[in-house]
Amino acid sequence: MKICVLVKEVPDAAVQKRIDPSTGRMDRNGEKNLNPYDTHAIEAAMQIREGGAVEVDEIVAVTMGPSTAIRALHKAVSLGADRSVHLSDDALAGSDVAATGYALAQTLKRESPDLVLLGQQSDDGECYTIGAVVADHLQMPSLTQVIQMDVEAGPPTQLRCERQAEYGYDTVQVELPAVISVGDAINEPRYPSLKAIMGAKKKPLDALAIGDVDIAADRVGESGSKVICGDFKAPPAKSAGEIIEDEDTNETVEKIVAWLDERKLI
Amino acid sequence: MDFDLSDDHRLLRQTVRDFAREQVAPVAEELDRTKSFPYELVAQMGELGWMGIPFPEEYGGAGGDSLAYALAVEELTRVDSSVAITMCAHTSLGTQPVYLFGSEVQRRELLPDLCAGRRLGAFGLTEPEAGSDAGNVRTRATLQDGEWVIDGAKQFITNAGTEISGHVAITAKTGENEISNIIVENGTPGYEQGQPYRKMGWNASDTRPLTFTDCRVPEENLLGPRGAGFKQFLHILDIGRIGVAAMGVGLAQGALDEALAYAKERRAFGKPISKFQTIQAKLADLSTEIEAARLLVYKAAREKDLGRNFTLTAAQAKLKTGRLAVRATEEAVQIHGGYGYIEEYPVCRFYRDAKILTIGEGTDEIQQMVIARALGA
Numbered sequence: 125m126k127i128c129v130l131v132k133e134v135p136d137a138a139v140q141k142r143i144d145p146s147t148g149r150m151d152r153n154g155e156k157n158l159n160p161y162d163t164h165a166i167e168a169a170m171q172i173r174e175g176g177a178v179e180v181d182e183i184v185a186v187t188m189g190p191s192t193a194i195r196a197l198h199k200a201v202s203l204g205a206d207r208s209v210h211l212s213d214d215a216l217a218g219s220d221v222a223a224t225g226y227a228l229a230q231t232l233k234r235e236s237p238d239l240v241l242l243g244q245q246s247d248d249g250e251c252y253t254i255g256a257v258v259a260d261h262l263q264m265p266s267l268t269q270v271i272q273m274d275v276e277a278g279p280p281t282q283l284r285c286e287r288q289a290e291y292g293y294d295t296v297q298v299e300l301p302a303v304i305s306v307g308d309a310i311n312e313p314r315y316p317s318l319k320a321i322m323g324a325k326k327k328p329l330d331a332l333a334i335g336d337v338d339i340a341a342d343r344v345g346e347s348g349s350k351v352i353c354g355d356f357k358a359p360p361a362k363s364a365g366e367i368i369e370d371e372d373t374n375e376t377v378e379k380i381v382a383w384l385d386e387r388k389l390i
Numbered sequence: 391m392d393f394d395l396s397d398d399h400r401l402l403r404q405t406v407r408d409f410a411r412e413q414v415a416p417v418a419e420e421l422d423r424t425k426s427f428p429y430e431l432v433a434q435m436g437e438l439g440w441m442g443i444p445f446p447e448e449y450g451g452a453g454g455d456s457l458a459y460a461l462a463v464e465e466l467t468r469v470d471s472s473v474a475i476t477m478c479a480h481t482s483l484g485t486q487p488v489y490l491f492g493s494e495v496q497r498r499e500l501l502p503d504l505c506a507g508r509r510l511g512a513f514g515l516t517e518p519e520a521g522s523d524a525g526n527v528r529t530r531a532t533l534q535d536g537e538w539v540i541d542g543a544k545q546f547i548t549n550a551g552t553e554i555s556g557h558v559a560i561t562a563k564t565g566e567n568e569i570s571n572i573i574v575e576n577g578t579p580g581y582e583q584g585q586p587y588r589k590m591g592w593n594a595s596d597t598r599p600l601t602f603t604d605c606r607v608p609e610e611n612l613l614g615p616r617g618a619g620f621k622q623f624l625h626i627l628d629i630g631r632i633g634v635a636a637m638g639v640g641l642a643q644g645a646l647d648e649a650l651a652y653a654k655e656r657r658a659f660g661k662p663i664s665k666f667q668t669i670q671a672k673l674a675d676l677s678t679e680i681e682a683a684r685l686l687v688y689k690a691a692r693e694k695d696l697g698r699n700f701t702l703t704a705a706q707a708k709l710k711t712g713r714l715a716v717r718a719t720e721e722a723v724q725i726h727g728g729y730g731y732i733e734e735y736p737v738c739r740f741y742r743d744a745k746i747l748t749i750g751e752g753t754d755e756i757q758q759m760v761i762a763r764a765l766g767a
Binding site: 322 | 398405409437438458
């Protein structure tokens, strides 16, 4: 079984996010890190391998991004992936979710994975949708927000997944190949040891451009994207709330009721 | 000149930062309050290769360099000094003498367990009458029938009295004007660890007095050539200064982190106190001092990694960062106001943890002496 894990380099969680007014896009300068949700996807792949229910031949980390994104791949292989694939091309800059999903799917076709794992959301764009787009292009079933995954050896190999929904939990059985996006409740990712960090660069890395995986240039990049970045703005700062001191509880209740009543909330 | 860290260094720093925030921060207050040694954290750090960062893989080390070691120490101290000094003293003082001066047999026997964090190493230099004047050793070791017979006492020794303490490398007089380093393993009859000290800070680290009474160890426990002890410990202390200087930067950064977060949240006179110039000036000064000190520490580590003489830079880094840690933690407490004096806030612990950094591993006054000597004064 071959598992591909989609990973992304994002601004570090400690960096305050802001919109660059000149581009209308997120300012991605500053310290970067591997998307935290993707570390759960790598851990999920490692746990399938270590669980022993099926033989995992290879775990491959795949990313699309600029040259710096190679660092996200280093972290991914230090966490256990066997090798990595870096899709990078000037033509890809400015791709929206649909274009990115198409490009990643083309890259994945070259690998023919039995299972594609990814974090349910990226820490920067937070679209939650890339897994579904990739799955559509690959004509594979897609499950999102998965927080538990058990492998049942086949044939056909199946996954029994629990997904987190607004109303509770869904238990879904899916036949491989499939694209699964995982939530952060699925596991606690390990830390890469120093040896693994220093060994990361020794693991094979394929650098690919769009021509290597038959990506049509007019379907990616800013021009190939349907999303037009026009008027992105940071949300307005919330005004300070009203604090009601609880001196006399009866009075406090009256004040709260009056406040809610005034706004026609009750 | 390149100020960027390599990808490996950056990833290590990020990993230790995550570990410190996720694993150390939630237990730091309790470990300090209950004066409990962080066994679980040490085991985890051992598995991650952090208890043997600068030692070669053939001895079980992680094969990293001094810069990697300094980065790890810095990030740990940013969250908790007790955990950091445990790792730091174990590496630079406990394990380093075995690696640098040990025979191949000693290295093969001791280093794998030390580097994996299964055993802790300690360094016994300081005595009641030998602190800054470390050459004034009173502990004696006499060779009798193929054994060193050791009598004497050591004090303020880190990592010697835990359940996983493996050995202490002590300095002892082996003759007139002759100092040698000798390994004494825990459990050797006549070697006793006293009760832990009641310290101002570093409460979760293990610090004790040691006594040696007719303590006999095999002759081959000598580290390196007989009589080389003085030169050896000076070299060990040089290396140790890089680690302790990294602690100073880390602690100062941790204090700034806490002070900044608090200042942005705490409101007075209708706005966050971070908007007041007096608070801003403190934060700006600290951030500037920290960045300057950090460069000095990294430079000392780089010099060592490049095989250059780093004695001067390491002493400068140690002097600069110890003072800075004391000042930064004091300012952080000041910015917290009354809350800074309460143990629920980390800056209270940071303030107590800082002072030792101007004393341990060579006082400020000793650093000044080393620096002046290097200047030719």
